[in-house]
Amino acid sequence: MADTSEKVGLLRVLGPAHVWALGVGIVLVGEYMGWNFGVGKGGAYAALIACWFAGILYTCVAMIDSEVTSTVAAAGGQYTQANHIVGALMAFNVGLYLVFAYTMLEAANAWTVGFLVQTVGGLAGHEGTLNDDPFIVLSIMFLAWLNYRGVLATLTFNLVITAFAFVAIILLFLMTAPFTAPDLMQHAELMSGQAALPYGWLGILAAMHFGLWYYLGIEGTTQAAEEVRSPARSLPFGTLAGIMTLVIAATLTWFVCVGLMPWEYLGTAGTPLFDAARLSGSSFLVWLLGIGTLFATLASANGCINDASRAWFSMGRDRYLPSWFGAVHPKYRTPYRAIIFLVPIALLFALKLPLDQIITFSILSGLLGYTFMPLNMIMFRRKWPLDTIKRGYVHPFHPIPAILLLALCAVTYFAVFLGYGTQLVAMVGFYVVASLWFHFWRYRFVNRGAQFTMPWPKPKGY
Amino acid sequence: MAKYTPPVQSKLGQIIDVIVLLALSIGSLYIPLIYGLSGSAKVTTVVENPTWESLGQNEAMVKQWNALGFTDPAAAHDLITTRFDYSFSWLNLAFMAVVLIGYFFMLIKLSDKEYREVISEKFER
Numbered sequence: 063m064a065d066t067s068e069k070v071g072l073l074r075v076l077g078p079a080h081v082w083a084l085g086v087g088i089v090l091v092g093e094y095m096g097w098n099f100g101v102g103k104g105g106a107y108a109a110l111i112a113c114w115f116a117g118i119l120y121t122c123v124a125m126i127d128s129e130v131t132s133t134v135a136a137a138g139g140q141y142t143q144a145n146h147i148v149g150a151l152m153a154f155n156v157g158l159y160l161v162f163a164y165t166m167l168e169a170a171n172a173w174t175v176g177f178l179v180q181t182v183g184g185l186a187g188h189e190g191t192l193n194d195d196p197f198i199v200l201s202i203m204f205l206a207w208l209n210y211r212g213v214l215a216t217l218t219f220n221l222v223i224t225a226f227a228f229v230a231i232i233l234l235f236l237m238t239a240p241f242t243a244p245d246l247m248q249h250a251e252l253m254s255g256q257a258a259l260p261y262g263w264l265g266i267l268a269a270m271h272f273g274l275w276y277y278l279g280i281e282g283t284t285q286a287a288e289e290v291r292s293p294a295r296s297l298p299f300g301t302l303a304g305i306m307t308l309v310i311a312a313t314l315t316w317f318v319c320v321g322l323m324p325w326e327y328l329g330t331a332g333t334p335l336f337d338a339a340r341l342s343g344s345s346f347l348v349w350l351l352g353i354g355t356l357f358a359t360l361a362s363a364n365g366c367i368n369d370a371s372r373a374w375f376s377m378g379r380d381r382y383l384p385s386w387f388g389a390v391h392p393k394y395r396t397p398y399r400a401i402i403f404l405v406p407i408a409l410l411f412a413l414k415l416p417l418d419q420i421i422t423f424s425i426l427s428g429l430l431g432y433t434f435m436p437l438n439m440i441m442f443r444r445k446w447p448l449d450t451i452k453r454g455y456v457h458p459f460h461p462i463p464a465i466l467l468l469a470l471c472a473v474t475y476f477a478v479f480l481g482y483g484t485q486l487v488a489m490v491g492f493y494v495v496a497s498l499w500f501h502f503w504r505y506r507f508v509n510r511g512a513q514f515t516m517p518w519p520k521p522k523g524y
Numbered sequence: 525m526a527k528y529t530p531p532v533q534s535k536l537g538q539i540i541d542v543i544v545l546l547a548l549s550i551g552s553l554y555i556p557l558i559y560g561l562s563g564s565a566k567v568t569t570v571v572e573n574p575t576w577e578s579l580g581q582n583e584a585m586v587k588q589w590n591a592l593g594f595t596d597p598a599a600a601h602d603l604i605t606t607r608f609d610y611s612f613s614w615l616n617l618a619f620m621a622v623v624l625i626g627y628f629f630m631l632i633k634l635s636d637k638e639y640r641e642v643i644s645e646k647f648e649r
Contacts (some may be wrong), residue, residue: 149635251584324585326604341591384538419563481608484562490623492552501634510528511645524643
């Protein structure tokens with residue numbers, strides 16, 4: 063039996079609190095923008111129900127991913143898992159899911175920075191509409207440059223500014239809640255009549271589309287498996303604590319925003335929390351949430367450039383993509399070619415497309431990745447039953463979380479289909495053609511045996 | 525199984541592969557959105573000479589619209605009357621399901637073929 067508890071590689075220095083901070087840091091921007099499109103798709107109540115169901119979906123993701131990642135000790139997260147458990151083509155697709163989910167999220171963040179500057183310009187008395195293009199370009203180029211030079215300092219800084227953004231949400235709630243400002247929020251009036259469920263029960267299903275945005279990326283916590291002191295305890299504990307934190311933060315965000323804005327406005331708002339601060343009448347909150355929005359988007363975009371470029375780099379190094387992308391900068395030790403290559407793609411989408419459609423590409427790539435997870439889990443247990451290899455963590459109630467996750471993914475595909483069906487088909491069409499290109503052309507350049515690096519016995523059935 | 529030695533790809537080949545990937549992502553994701561072939565499906569119901577009442581807004585809503593800078597109902601008209609079009613045909617839904625299931629079926633079948641080569645080279649040499 064292979065012992066996976068002895069791993070050579072990165073230092074094991076992280077505890078559950080670090081895992082929690084890593085997860086919340088990646089995802090918190092979802093409270094500052096994007097979640098509110100769920101209100102547009104189904105109304106305020108639908109967005110809240112979607113938020114809670116998406117929480118269940120991500121709990122399943124965390125349970126499944128904790129087991130596989132705490133056992134597949136090699137770096138690379140889901141991409142490496144797919145390589146060891148399903149096969150090269152699945153790994154290629156999972157790598158692309160990661161790259162597109164993060165690159166589109168980066169584009170969405172830059173879009174929000176531009177929109178925020180535009181809004182603040184208007185509030186400051188600028189005549190006409192401020193051109194936001196230079197701010198979008200500047201934010202992406204600046205963060206790409208930081209990543210090019212090395213990310214240790216910027217990722218540490220990320221934690222600080224994420225904490226600021228989290229505290230800003232809590233303060234917004236405390237200063238606008240009924241116990242401090244009894245007449246400010248008007249939930250009953252703003253959600254009366256057709257505003258309660260404007261699309262009926264179908265709207266609740268449809269809102270699930272953007273319900274994922276509250277948590278998208280939380281599964282990134284399990285990528286730290288190699289650096290966690292006790293994966294069996296820290297990964298599930300830290301990740302589930304992160305999800306619970308986000309459920310609370312998301313519910314507070316929802317409560318404040320729907321109590322202050324008509325759902326038709328909220329459903330299309332670019333910066334809902336900043337708008338809530340404006341409506342509070344407190345200039346302190348306007349500054350706080352303005353800076354919080356800026357910090358949350360920049361921190362998230364920074365993390366996205368880091369993660370997307372590393373996924374692209376890994377695929378280049380394994381020759382799934384041209385090996386030119388597998389280069390490391392001789393001085394800064396960063397995947398500089400991958401970082402530079404993804405910049406124009408992020409810019410292209412951030413400069414020309416509406417936010418909801420950029421976010422939909424990110425959500426769809428994430429959703430395809432979540433659909434892979436239960437399939438991966440079922441294959442993992444079949445190929446290596448519990449008594450054949452030592453796992454860092456064994457998730458309970460298998461296969462219920464896998465089946466539940468598949469069912470919730472199916473519901474979310476239907477939710478995207480409602481209103482964004484053509485975009486869904488375009489995205490899946492892209493992955494189909496890319497897969498055929500990989501299998502029939504690109505795979506010839508891949509070194510077969512080097513794809514399996516774990517010291518495990520031969521899988522059952524092979 | 526004999527060890528597979530992959531060919532070394534030329535620089536020109538690598539450039540062509542990069543161009544193919546770029547063309548694929550821009551051609552299938554970006555251009556359809558720019559030309560309106562994909563994206564969100566919404567319809568706007570026009571209300572002539574809109575008032576807050578005709579737009580279905582109560583007193584509390586009007587107050588918040590004003591605070592947000594929408595003092596004229598006409599300025600908020602499109603935001604209020606534009607809705608998602610959730611009408612769909614079962615044929616389209618079935619098509620989407622077939623595309624998705626077919627995609628994952630293809631992934632698992634082709635991946636398994638590649639996986640057997642990897643396992644064979646790893647464990648049978």
